[in-house]
Amino acid sequence: MNFLLAVLLLAGLGAEPFQVDVALVQDTQPRTLLQLEDDWALALIHRDAAVFGRLLADGFIYTEDDRTMTRDDVLHDIVAGADTVKTAHNEDMRVHRFGATAVVTGWLVVAGTGPSGSFDRRYRFTDTWVSRGGRWQIVAAHDYLVPATHR
Numbered sequence: 001m002n003f004l005l006a007v008l009l010l011a012g013l014g015a016e017p018f019q020v021d022v023a024l025v026q027d028t029q030p031r032t033l034l035q036l037e038d039d040w041a042l043a044l045i046h047r048d049a050a051v052f053g054r055l056l057a058d059g060f061i062y063t064e065d066d067r068t069m070t071r072d073d074v075l076h077d078i079v080a081g082a083d084t085v086k087t088a089h090n091e092d093m094r095v096h097r098f099g100a101t102a103v104v105t106g107w108l109v110v111a112g113t114g115p116s117g118s119f120d121r122r123y124r125f126t127d128t129w130v131s132r133g134g135r136w137q138i139v140a141a142h143d144y145l146v147p148a149t150h151r
Contacts, residue, residue, distance in 0.1 A: 030095035030097065030102070032136060033095050033102055033104055033129060033136060034090075034093055034095065034104075036055060036129070036136055036138075037090050037093055037104055037106065037127065038089075038090060039051055039055065040052075040055060040138075041088040041089055041090055041108060041110075042088070043055075043078070044078070044085045044088045044110065045085050045086065045087065045088050047078055047079055047085075048078075049075055049078055049079045052074065052075055052078050053075065054137075055137060055138050056071045056074065056075070056137065056138055057071075057130065057132075057137035057138060057139045058071065059071070059139065060074070060137075060138060060139055060140065060141075061139075061140050061141075062074050062140070062141045062142075062143075063140075063141070063142045063143075064123075064142070064143045064144070064145065065143075065144060065145055082114055082115050083112055083113070083114040083119070084112045084113050084114070085110055085111070085112040086111055086112040086113070087109075087110070087111045087112070088108065088109070088110045088111075089108075089109055090106050090107065090108055090109075091106060091107040091109060092106050092107055093105070093106035093107075094106065100130060100131040100132075101128065101129065101130050101131075102128075102129045102130075102131075102136070103126060103127070103128050103129075104125075104126075104127045104129065105124075105125065105126050105127075106124075106125055107122060107123065107124060107125070108122075108123040108125050108143065109121070109122050109123075110122075110123070121145055121146075122145075122146045123143040123144060123145055123146065124143070124144045124146060125141065125142065125143045125144075126141070126142045127140070127141045127142075128140040128141070
């Protein structure tokens with residue numbers, strides 16, 4: 001049975017009205033958002049402020065553990081931060097669509113050098129994307145640096 005048809009039939013069985021977001025059901029391969037997440041990781045390596053400028057919405061807010069940064073703070077940190085990222089990639093990404101909003105969860109694995117020497121970091125991330133005018137931009141991001149002893 002067709003998945004959409006099954007959802008519609010099951011929706012008719014309940015007492016409450018049920019609406020199906022057809023775009024959500026049809027979007028089984030959210031390649032665009034996954035590619036944008038990979039663009040983020042690559043831009044870290046190249047310190048590419050132009051990519052981040054396109055990806056980060058006005059009003060973007062970033063949290064990492066106990067600190068909060070604005071869009072401008074993040075852009076400055078990308079270009080002039082103390083860390084030099086040598087490798088970065090995403091793992092186990094999942095896209096959760098809510099109409100014109102999507103939440104992407106996954107792991108960001110980053111290695112490089114900083115003021116204290118070389119580093120190898122693993123972040124659990126949650127990114128919130130909004131589609132405006134046919135273009136996805138990230139409005140909020142949260143990274144949790146997994147302590148090295150728990151890796």
